[in-house]
Amino acid sequence: MPRSEKRSEPRNADTLVRWLRSRRARQLACAVGGLFLAGIAWIAVTGMLARNELLAAQRTLDGLRQQMAAGSAATSAASVTGTPGAAVDVAARHAARAHRLTTGPAWYSAAHLPVIGGPLRTVRGAADAADRLTRDVLAPLAHTATELTAVTGQDDGSLNLSALRRAAPALERASRSASDVRTQVAGLPRSSWLPSLERARTQLIAQLDRIVPATVDAAAAARVMPSMLGEQGPRRYMVVFENTAEARGTGGLPGAFAILTADRGRLSFERFGNDTELAKARATVDLGTEYAALYGRNAPTSVWVNSNLSPHFPYAARIWTAVWREYKGQKVDGAFALDPSALAALLAAAGPARLPDGTAITAANVLDMTERTSYAAFPKTEERKEFFLDVARATADVLLGAADDPKRRPALFTALRGQLQEGRVKVWSAHPSEQSELRPRPFGGTLPDSSDPFAGLVVNNAAGTKLDYYLDRRLDWVPGRCTAAGREITVTVRLTNTAPGSGLPTYVTQRVDAPPYRTRPGDNRLLVSYYATEGAQLDKATLDGRPALLNHAVERGHPVYTVDLELPAGATRNFVLHLLEPHSERPPSLLRQSLVRPLQATVRPYVPCGD
Structure with a gap:
């Protein structure tokens, strides 16, 4: 055999090997690509199905809530099945299916990919949260409510206290589960390239912010209501x-x-x-x-x-x-x-x-x-x-x-x-x-005795009139810069007397305070107190732009700054306090004194210290 032919055999063999390897690589690539596309298709399809299940659960709960608010247990039963508990069971089945649809290898793997992983983790987390919420929180609440509001077998219509006491452990577990779900949802990715998903996460957190306190209250009620309603004696x-x-x-x-x-x-x-x-x-x-x-x-x-x-x-x-x-x-x-x-x-x-x-x-x-x-x-x-x-x-x-x-x-x-x-x-x-x-x-109506940020506007009528029916109140709480001694806080209180200048009965407008100055029917007088955060110090205070004469006291650890002001009919007074409060990044809890017209309050966000 010629020498040239012997030398060509290896080259032909190498080409064949490369060709075979290339073909396997192409097949492998096609297989991987196919699996990837199949996974994407699976996620897309199951994602849409999960979305439909979650929407169905939401519709069921929305219908139940609206009909309960309208006042008819019988009507609420007509939405799905016989009772609120049954309606929650239907919603729970929808949520459970949504959770199952968003589990499995495809969803788990895709949720850990860059870029697309964040939104998918949010979807999986939301479905899991909905499943846990309906199963572990809303279901025991609804079933307890159904039992308590049902006929007790007695002719006097008394509440079923024994049922409430029996429900206490389940309600306590529901309360803990609600808090856990709230923590879980808060840990989901905050931002993604899907604005609609971000809005859904925000709405879910808002709903949980309402549900969690309700479950805490329900558990507390189960602990105290039996005794308060005379279970052991009148x-x-x-x-x-x-x-x-x-x-x-x-x-x-x-x-x-x-x-x-x-x-x-x-x-x-x-x-x-x-x-x-x-x-x-x-x-x-x-x-x-x-x-x-x-x-x-x-x-x-x-x-x-x-x-x-x-x-x-x-x-x-x-x-x-x-x-x-x-x-x-x-x-x-x-x-x-x-x-x-x-x-x-x-x-x-x-x-x-x-x-x-x-x-x-x-x-x-x-x-x-x-x-x-x-x-x-x-x-x-x-x-x-x-x-x-x-x-x-x-x-x-x-x-x-x-x-x-x-x-x-x-x-x-x-x-x-x-x-x-x-x-x-x-x-x-x-x-x-x-x-x-x-x-x-x-409903405890307590003034907290803690050092957490706090803002409380309290008015007491000092004239003996009935004019607070016409009182508008506004409070603006604005945090300022940080100093070595604390954070600067500006509080603006705006009070408006909308009472008409004439036409009111004498008993409504008559004054029992006998002020040394002249007044007109409809004029009012208020003791206006601001309750600050524990440890706060007053820098200065003004009333309508002029230095204000204040009484300074302390109640349950809170500094209390009180101004005695005349509020003529149709007038507005502005009371401004400049405070130095202990460093905190938490928004203040607000005291909302219950009067005819609700307090209008604005709390501005903090500027981080050092900015």
Whole structure:
């Protein structure tokens, strides 16, 4: 064989090997590419299916929530199946399918890829969160609510306290699960190249921010409600109706009152009375040196209408219960407070009440009738106070009737929870173990004794008028630069008296403060207090641009700066404080005093120290 042919054989063999290797590489590349495309297709298809399942779960829960809010348990049952619990079960099945669709090797691998991995991790995390939320949180809440609002087998319509106590462990687990889910969702990627996904994450966090406190409250309720509602024996409570047309620290002037009894879940009222009856009653209670220095050693405990000058509701509750014991020789187990705005929300769920003369008291008119038009309709004090008692009796009958009615009970409880969360219904227990559960809740009405950032605007009517019905309040909290001593904070309080200059009844506009200066009908006078963060120091304060004369005190560790100001009809006053507060990056918690018109508050974001 020629030498040249022998030399060509290896070259031909090498070419063949390279060709075979190239072919296998192409096949492998095609196979990998095919798998990648299949994975992308699988993720796209299952992602769309998961989205549809999540939307179905959301629609089910939205329908349930709307129908529950509308007030009919029977109607809510019609949305999917028989009960709210069954509706949540349907939503849970949709969420579970969404979770299953976003698991598996394709989703796991793709979620760890650069660029596209972030959005996919968010999708997987959201589906998992929805699954856990419906299964471990909403389901036990809904089933407990169904059991509690169902007929108990008794003719008196009392609440099923044994069922509530049995549900306590499940509700406690639901509360922990809700907090865990909130933490899980917060850890998902914050940003991606899909704005719609970022919005969905933000909305989910907002929903969880509402759900988590609700589960905490539900678990606490299961722990304390059985005993508070008389599971082990009758309980007695003082219920005070606050008139927010004349501001006091906890909301409004304590006017009419009632004594409520609770016996094995059955509620009833023993009697009703008004502030005149307790005008000369005194309370023997020691609220500490700070309280005495700020409010005077005797005035709040010896003058019923000034018993709630402090925004710290437990102080008022202790005074009220002590007054009743001194006056009647009867011990009570706690106190509740509510105002006409709260009554309006409860009547919206329970239905209208009727006065003895046939007048309808509804959600739409109860606030206006009790805090505005009644002063013109009943110029005599005795007639007006009797009207207030008639309103209290009539609305109490309707509310107790709704609580006894399994069909109206869910809507009433939903409305009550909303008012508790807003702090328009406040609760205090004389039993320490129960009060420890109530204290940190919004309805506890407590002034926190912590060093966390805090901002509280509190007004007390100093004129004896009923003009706070027309009061607008605005608070702007603006953090400034950092210094070695702390962070600069500017607080601007804007108060506007929108009362008309004429046409109001004399009782509404008359002054009992006898000021040394001339006033007109509709002019008001307020003690305006700002509660700052513990450790804050005042640099300067102005009232309408001029240096303000302030009273400085401390309550529960919070510096309190108070200005006495005249607020003429139609006028606006601006109260500005420049403070130096301890370093923090946390936004302040706000004290929202419950008056007729809600506080308008703005909290500006921090500028990081060093910028």
